[in-house]
Amino acid sequence: MDSSLWVAKTGLDAQQRRMTVVANNLANVNTTGFKKDRAVFEDLLYQTIRQPGAQVGQGANSPTGLVLGTGTRVVATEKIHSQGNMIQTDNALDLALDGDGFLQTLRQDGTIGYTRDGSLKLNNVGQLVTASGNLLQPAVTIPTNARTITIGKDGTVSVQTFDQTESQTVGNIQVANFINPAGLQAMGGNVYVQTAASGEAQVLTPSQDGAGSLIQGSLEASNVNVVESMVNMIETQRAYEVNSKAISAADGMLRFINNNL
Numbered sequence: 001m002d003s004s005l006w007v008a009k010t011g012l013d014a015q016q017r018r019m020t021v022v023a024n025n026l027a028n029v030n031t032t033g034f035k036k037d038r039a040v041f042e043d044l045l046y047q048t049i050r051q052p053g054a055q056v057g058q059g060a061n062s063p064t065g066l067v068l069g070t071g072t073r074v075v076a077t078e079k080i081h082s083q084g085n086m087i088q089t090d091n092a093l094d095l096a097l098d099g100d101g102f103l104q105t106l107r108q109d110g111t112i113g114y115t116r117d118g119s120l121k122l123n124n125v126g127q128l129v130t131a132s133g134n135l136l137q138p139a140v141t142i143p144t145n146a147r148t149i150t151i152g153k154d155g156t157v158s159v160q161t162f163d164q165t166e167s168q169t170v171g172n173i174q175v176a177n178f179i180n181p182a183g184l185q186a187m188g189g190n191v192y193v194q195t196a197a198s199g200e201a202q203v204l205t206p207s208q209d210g211a212g213s214l215i216q217g218s219l220e221a222s223n224v225n226v227v228e229s230m231v232n233m234i235e236t237q238r239a240y241e242v243n244s245k246a247i248s249a250a251d252g253m254l255r256f257i258n259n260n261l
Helices: 002-027 226-260
Strands: 037-043 046-050 055-057 066-069 072-079 086-088 095-098 104-105 112-115 136-139 148-152 156-161 169-173 174-176 185-188 191-193 202-204 215-216 218-220
Touching: 002 037, 002 072, 002 226, 066 156, 086 095, 148 215
Parallel strands: 095 218
Antiparallel strands: 037 072, 046 066, 086 218, 095 215, 104 112, 104 136, 104 174, 112 191, 148 156, 156 169, 174 202, 185 191
16 A cells, blocks of 8 residues: 555655646747756656566466556656747848757857747947857847848848948858757756757758758747646646545555554
8 A cells, every 4th residue: 555655656756846846838938049958757667566477377468467556657758849939020130940949059158058039139349249248159240330230030240330321241140950959958048058968959041951041130939838737737737636536545454454454
């Protein structure tokens, strides 16, 4: 009977972790470029009382055996990298990625980070940076006398200055693709870093070789569906309640045995 208490307890732990995942999704419903998480469950080891196929009599084998489960756990959280909705901002420095890929940024520790948040700014020397101040890679510097800034779907950055009538190219924005983007590690601040699971970054020109294209004057919204997340929250809550009732039922059975035997 004690085993049923433990099994139900693992269910409580697993549902609590799933609730954390759902809550984080809802908390980031307005975070630019955020990708929702999904909790991945697995069953725990089984206690084999009788092996399936074991001989149970003369010429008779057990067709199913007797195997008892020991519970469940959350084995992983997976980022769902589906496309978010496009929000038009008409800001020349806002970029949305339509398709696969990530913008590259230089993090404070000197490593390369990857992001879908294209709300770019200019720093004090005219370089394109993210909202958190990380320098866009490869670096692009906008002249101080620039009148207009144009960013093409292929990442070409061109400006028109007050003293010139023709546009001039000042840089090219590239995107990085991964064979397994779900293997990237989320670091916070809308930044991911490469891991052994994600594979090496493949730096590509936007809108070529399977890379997404850049859309100037727009931002990619979070791909969190509020209604879906609310349903997941209710489902998690009900599963937690059922596991709690299983503990209460097992406790009642043990109490009955103690009081009557």
